[in-house]
Amino acid sequence: MAGYTPGEQINDPDIIKLNTNENPYPPSPRVFEAIRAALTGDQLRKYPQPFGDHFRHTAGRVLGVDPDSILIGNGSDDILTILTRAFVPEGGRMASLTPSYTLYRSLAEIQGAKFETAPFTAEWKPPTPWPLRGADLTFMANPNSPTGNALRPHEVAAFAEQAGGVFVLDEAYADFAETNGLELVGKVPNLVVTRSFSKYYALAGIRFGIAVAPPAVIRELVKVKDSYNCDVLSLAAAAAAIDDQDYYAGLRAKVIATRGRMTIALTELGFHVTPSQANFVWCRRDDKPVKPIYEALKAKKILVRYMSYPDYGDGLRISVGTAAEVERLLAELRKLV
Numbered sequence: 001m002a003g004y005t006p007g008e009q010i011n012d013p014d015i016i017k018l019n020t021n022e023n024p025y026p027p028s029p030r031v032f033e034a035i036r037a038a039l040t041g042d043q044l045r046k047y048p049q050p051f052g053d054h055f056r057h058t059a060g061r062v063l064g065v066d067p068d069s070i071l072i073g074n075g076s077d078d079i080l081t082i083l084t085r086a087f088v089p090e091g092g093r094m095a096s097l098t099p100s101y102t103l104y105r106s107l108a109e110i111q112g113a114k115f116e117t118a119p120f121t122a123e124w125k126p127p128t129p130w131p132l133r134g135a136d137l138t139f140m141a142n143p144n145s146p147t148g149n150a151l152r153p154h155e156v157a158a159f160a161e162q163a164g165g166v167f168v169l170d171e172a173y174a175d176f177a178e179t180n181g182l183e184l185v186g187k188v189p190n191l192v193v194t195r196s197f198s199k200y201y202a203l204a205g206i207r208f209g210i211a212v213a214p215p216a217v218i219r220e221l222v223k224v225k226d227s228y229n230c231d232v233l234s235l236a237a238a239a240a241a242i243d244d245q246d247y248y249a250g251l252r253a254k255v256i257a258t259r260g261r262m263t264i265a266l267t268e269l270g271f272h273v274t275p276s277q278a279n280f281v282w283c284r285r286d287d288k289p290v291k292p293i294y295e296a297l298k299a300k301k302i303l304v305r306y307m308s309y310p311d312y313g314d315g316l317r318i319s320v321g322t323a324a325e326v327e328r329l330l331a332e333l334r335k336l337v
């Protein structure tokens with residue numbers, strides 16, 4: 001198997017890093033206080049809470065869900081692995097639309113499962129009716145990566161019902177979107193929602209994510225997770241972050257404003273930009289290949305993500321940076337295109 005290829009993580013403070021959709025702003029000050037408070041000999045000496053009870057009670061209150069419907073993960077990638085282990089037999093079937101998050105295929109390969117895909121329509125909708133019926137596990141990134149398009153909850157519900165099997169709504173970017181599918185949990189019985197703390201909560205370095213599903217489903221997922229998959233520092237950081245919604249609403253407003261300016265400016269430069277509800281934009285062009293643009297930007301210390309998909313083609317996925325970072329990006333692009 002080829003294995004998943006993560007985005008480049010170059011440790012150079014001069015680099016403008018717009019390739020793996022991190023939040024360009026730091027996490028809430030309350031996160032730093034919570035980590036400092038957790039740095040005691042006793043807390044580091046002992047194992048963490050296996051189910052993250054303190055975190056789950058805070059998150060349950062903030063999200064308006066039963067704490068027993070929350071599973072903690074070492075990043076939402078850990079949650080996706082747990083879901084695959086729990087629900088996909090060897091030789092089973094996994095599915096997602098394409099282009100989407102490429103980890104889904106790697107998870108199928110690790111599990112010894114078949115992986116099936118179908119393309120989005122030209123309007124960035126799934127084909128109707130849902131073409132990948134009966135898979136053991138279906139992943140739908142919403143908003144989608146690398147494209148940023150998003151479906152409304154009633155559309156998600158209809159496709160989940162048609163798909164059958166376990167339907168995972170990967171909401172890594174939902175906090176930046178207009179709507180999300182959390183209200184569907186429990187109403188659409190086969191639906192599991194996953195969230196990441198890496199993007200919206202600016203905690204990619206901490207590794208934390210969750211699943212929200214009916215408690216009976218969470219009980220099955222718990223059976224296959226590592227007992228202590230989240231450490232005391234990440235649990236403290238995640239609880240403090242989710243409890244500071246006001247701070248993050250401020251970051252969200254800045255990211256969305258910059259995303260709007262990026263979309264207009266990139267379109268003026270001749271890119272086809274998919275309307276995005278996430279903290280990145282997907283750019284393609286007809287007149288010239290985009291890989292040399294990626295390489296030229298990298299030479300100027302601006303890192304974006306070049307992605308190429310079989311049966312679809314390639315493009316650049318550019319994270320929404322700070323206003324100053326985006327100005328630098330646009331200045332370089334004006335010279336290049």
Ligand SMILES: *Cc1c(COP(=O)(O)O)cnc(C)c1O
Pocket residue numbers: 074075076077078101141145170172195196197198204208209
């Ligand atoms: C970033 C991302 C994830 C994983 O995030 P973690 O850092 O593991 O929490 C999952 N799904 C999609 C679509 C993503 O873009």
